[in-house]
Amino acid sequence: MVDRIAILGGGTGGAVLANDLADRLAAEIDAGDVEVTLVNDGPDHVYKPVWLYVPFGQREPADGRRPLRELVDSRIDLVVDRVTGIDTGARELALRDAAGSLAYDYLAVATGSTLAPAEIPGLEAGGHDYYSESGAVALREELLSMTEGHLVLSVVGTPHMCPAAPLEFVFMADDWFRERGLREDVEITYTYPINRVHGNANIAEWARPLMDERDVGVETFFNAEAVDPDAGTIASMEGTELDYDLLVGVPPHRGVDVVAEADLGDRGWVDVDKHTLEAERAEGVYAIGDAATTGVPKAGSVAHYQAGVVARRIASEVRGRPATATYDGKTLCFIETGMDAASFVEFDYENPPSPAPPSEKLHWSKLAYNEAYWLTARGLL
Ligand SMILES: Cc1cc2nc3c(=O)[nH]c(=O)nc-3n(C[C@H](O)[C@H](O)[C@H](O)COP(=O)(O)OP(=O)(O)OC[C@H]3O[C@@H](n4cnc5c(N)ncnc54)[C@H](O)[C@@H]3O)c2cc1C
The missing domain is CATH 3.50.50.60 (FAD/NAD(P)-binding domain)
Known part of the structure; x- marks a missing residue:
C-alpha cells in the first residue's frame, strides 16, 4: 500500500516541509511506497518579507518570487491548482482545474494568511x-x-x-x-x-x-x-x-475559505495541538505556519520550524513508529530599527523574548538571512 502525503500550500511552510519529506523519505519515495504531492494555487513561491523593503525602493517584488518547481525536490509531485474543498472524512482534496480529486492519508495544511x-x-x-x-x-x-x-x-x-x-x-x-x-x-x-x-x-x-x-x-x-x-x-x-x-x-x-468551509477552526485558521501540530477537529491532518493556531507569531521562521516537526512526525507514522517530535514554540525574528540597524529576538513557549540592542551588524544579518532564505526553502540550511 502506498502512503499518500498531501501538502496544501507552497509558501514557506509547504516548501520546507516538501523538501524535508523528500530528503527524509527518499528511499520510500524512490521505492514507490510513499507519494508526496504539493498543491499550490500558483507556479511561484512568494517570499513576503521582501515587501517591507519595496516601499522604500530597496527591493523589487520580483526579488521575492521564484518558480516553485526550482525550489522543490524532484521527488515531489507539484500540482499547480487551487484546492476548493477538503473532505477530512473521505480524506480527499477537490481541485478547481483538475478532473477528479486528490486522495491523501496524511494532509498538511500550509495555506497561510489572506x-x-x-x-x-x-x-x-x-x-x-x-x-x-x-x-x-x-x-x-x-x-x-x-x-x-x-x-x-x-x-x-x-x-x-x-x-x-x-x-x-x-x-x-x-x-x-x-x-x-x-x-x-x-x-x-x-x-x-x-x-x-x-x-x-x-x-x-x-x-x-x-x-x-x-x-x-x-x-x-x-x-x-x-x-x-x-x-x-x-x-x-x-x-x-x-x-x-x-x-x-x-x-x-483571515485564513483561507477552503479551510473555513472544512470547519477545521475559526476564520480559516486550523485549531491544532500547539506541540504536535495535529488538527483538533480531524484525523490525519496537520497544520503549520500562519494557518495553524498555536499562539505564536505568524512568521516564516515559525512555519520553517513547524515544517521540520511535521516532517519528522509523518515520517515516523509512515514507518509505523510512534511520532514523538514536538514543536516548542521556537520563533526568531530580526527587527529593523531604521534603514541600517536592527534588533533580534528569539523565544519559545517557555522563554519570553529579550530584544538585542540594535546594531548595524544585525541589520546586515537580516539582509543576509533574506538572501539565504532561498537555500532554507530548498532545505539546504
Ligand atoms: C511585509 C511582511 C514582512 C514579513 N517579514 C517577516 C520576517 O521578517 N520574518 C518572518 O519570519 N516572517 C515574516 N513575514 C511573515 C511570513 O511571510 C509568513 O508568516 C509566512 O509566509 C507564512 O508561511 P506559510 O507557509 O504559513 O504561508 P504562505 O507563505 O503565505 O504560503 C501559503 C501558500 O498557500 C497557497 N494557498 C492558499 N490557499 C490555497 C488553496 N486553496 N489552494 C492552493 N494553494 C493555496 C498560497 O498561494 C501560498 O502560496 C512577513 C510577512 C509580511 C507580509
Whole structure:
C-alpha cells in the first residue's frame, strides 16, 4: 500500500516541509511506497518579507518570487491548482482545474494568511499597505511623492503576519524621511489595538522608548472602526479620530475559505495541538505556519520550524513508529530599527523574548538571512 502525503500550500511552510519529506523519505519515495504531492494555487513561491523593503525602493517584488518547481525536490509531485474543498472524512482534496480529486492519508495544511481589508469600511479605498505585493508597489509611489503631512500606520487587525513588521515600518519611515531632509515636515503616528505598542509585553516595552526618541506618535487602545477616504480620517471604536495624509493599514487577516468551509477552526485558521501540530477537529491532518493556531507569531521562521516537526512526525507514522517530535514554540525574528540597524529576538513557549540592542551588524544579518532564505526553502540550511 502506498502512503499518500498531501501538502496544501507552497509558501514557506509547504516548501520546507516538501523538501524535508523528500530528503527524509527518499528511499520510500524512490521505492514507490510513499507519494508526496504539493498543491499550490500558483507556479511561484512568494517570499513576503521582501515587501517591507519595496516601499522604500530597496527591493523589487520580483526579488521575492521564484518558480516553485526550482525550489522543490524532484521527488515531489507539484500540482499547480487551487484546492476548493477538503473532505477530512473521505480524506480527499477537490481541485478547481483538475478532473477528479486528490486522495491523501496524511494532509498538511500550509495555506497561510489572506487579507480582509473589506472588514473595515473605507480601508480599501482610503488606505495603503505593504502586506501584499501590489500594495507595496502602490505604497512606494505614495511615499516617493510625500514631502509633508501626516503618515499614520494603523495596525487594524491582530493576529497579523510578522507582528514586528509595523514597528519596522515606522522606524524605517522615520529614517528614510530623515535621510531625505523631510522628517520635520512629516509627522508619523502609530496606532495599536491594545494598551501597548506590540502584542508581546517585552517587545512593547523595548520598542516604546525608541518610538519616543524618534518622535513617532503613538495611539494605543485604537481599534480602527472606519476610514473616511474623502475626509482623510480614521476613527477608532474608542472614539479617537486621526486626520491622515497617507494611511498605511495592516489589514485584518483571515485564513483561507477552503479551510473555513472544512470547519477545521475559526476564520480559516486550523485549531491544532500547539506541540504536535495535529488538527483538533480531524484525523490525519496537520497544520503549520500562519494557518495553524498555536499562539505564536505568524512568521516564516515559525512555519520553517513547524515544517521540520511535521516532517519528522509523518515520517515516523509512515514507518509505523510512534511520532514523538514536538514543536516548542521556537520563533526568531530580526527587527529593523531604521534603514541600517536592527534588533533580534528569539523565544519559545517557555522563554519570553529579550530584544538585542540594535546594531548595524544585525541589520546586515537580516539582509543576509533574506538572501539565504532561498537555500532554507530548498532545505539546504
Ligand atoms: C511585509 C511582511 C514582512 C514579513 N517579514 C517577516 C520576517 O521578517 N520574518 C518572518 O519570519 N516572517 C515574516 N513575514 C511573515 C511570513 O511571510 C509568513 O508568516 C509566512 O509566509 C507564512 O508561511 P506559510 O507557509 O504559513 O504561508 P504562505 O507563505 O503565505 O504560503 C501559503 C501558500 O498557500 C497557497 N494557498 C492558499 N490557499 C490555497 C488553496 N486553496 N489552494 C492552493 N494553494 C493555496 C498560497 O498561494 C501560498 O502560496 C512577513 C510577512 C509580511 C507580509
